[in-house]
Amino acid sequence: MKTKKTIIYLALITALSFTAIPTYSQVEQLQNICSLYFSPEFISDGQEYFASLKPDQKVEFRTTFYGENTYRIVACTNLKKGDLVFTVFDTEKNLLFSNASYNFSQYWDFKFTSTITCIIQVDVKSIKFTPGFVMLLIGYKP
């Protein structure tokens, strides 16, 4: 009887505590992967963006890049299978860049002539959906 109650209690706790927030070890794992491509000449914007992947849904980031600045965008995932695609559009939805055309490179540098607000879409191309997280890092070169 006591065991059954304990099982139900644990199941309840598990159900209620299930959220899309990654654990610290998952974040550390993502940080370690992303940091490989975030070289020290880039200064982080002070934020770490991680989001859970949902079936058939892209994660979207909207941010502003200042003119005459060079930025590095690094995108990584903790999924072992599947290619991570990051695509950059302007706000008029003109395609500026997709790493899908460049062997799914985890990072790319962007030199902006003018200040532009961009939409960065992140997605994982995989045959079947697997739950996981994506992380995006943005840094600028001083």
Add this chain to the structure above:
Amino acid sequence: MPSNFVFKGFSKVIVVLIIALPILNSCGSRSNKEQSAESKENFLPDTLSMLVKFENSLFPLPSPYQASTLIRKKNIQYDESIISSLNNYQHFSTAFKKALNLGIYGTDLSYLNIYDRTPESISYLSVIKNLSDQLGISASFDESFFSSVEKNINNKDSILVILSKTYRNTDSYLRVNDRKNIGSLILAGGWVESLYILTKIGRGTNDREIINRIGEQKHPLDNLIEILTPYYYKSQEFSTLIDGLIDLAYEFDGVIYSYSYKEPKIDVDNKIIYIHSESRVVMSEYHLETVSRKIEAIRNQIIG
């Protein structure tokens, strides 16, 4: 009473709770929101339309330290009156104020850094450490942080790298520990201070590049409002801050912004893309003055 009956009853209660809790919770919060909304709607009807979230969208802000990089390029004289005084920090009694001012002092430190103000930088670092201790996020400012700063005290870019990395770790720590509200306030403080410094310098020098950078804050401000709005009803302090920022955003609507797309050029070997699309910002004297006045008022509320 047979134990099986007790067990069945217990499990039914559990099932009902699982179904009912989220519903009750949402009803309760809606009811609270409605109450709060009713008490506010007499004087703030327009802000509610801003409380719309995109699904699975995130709103990064440009680094507030990029303002310092621009100022450094301009060879503008150091002005100690621009940055927030350390005298007030012991009076910040709430986590709300501590987090906002942690963001403010970070931006001030990046400003001090470009002028090689080492003694002042150390004082600001010490207060940043103190505030982070009080907020329970001191793990990001551990011993290695201070030894790295000490080693690189004369290297401007290294200090910015260390500082940015530390704020990034803090941001990550707060997100993982479900304290995103604190993280969003640190971001807000950093952004408010960078805009305040830019407006002070912009009005003092009339430098077109600085004024344009102020005008370009329209979208980062929209992002900041998006980041903060989930906490609108968390406290009166949050709603006052967000209302102030929304009011400021209306002023940015008067800034003329034009954009024309141009084909980017890619250098595959060096993994770099040149984005040649052009944007233009026109900010009138009137809007510069209004934005300066409003950001100063918001900042005064934070540091006061």
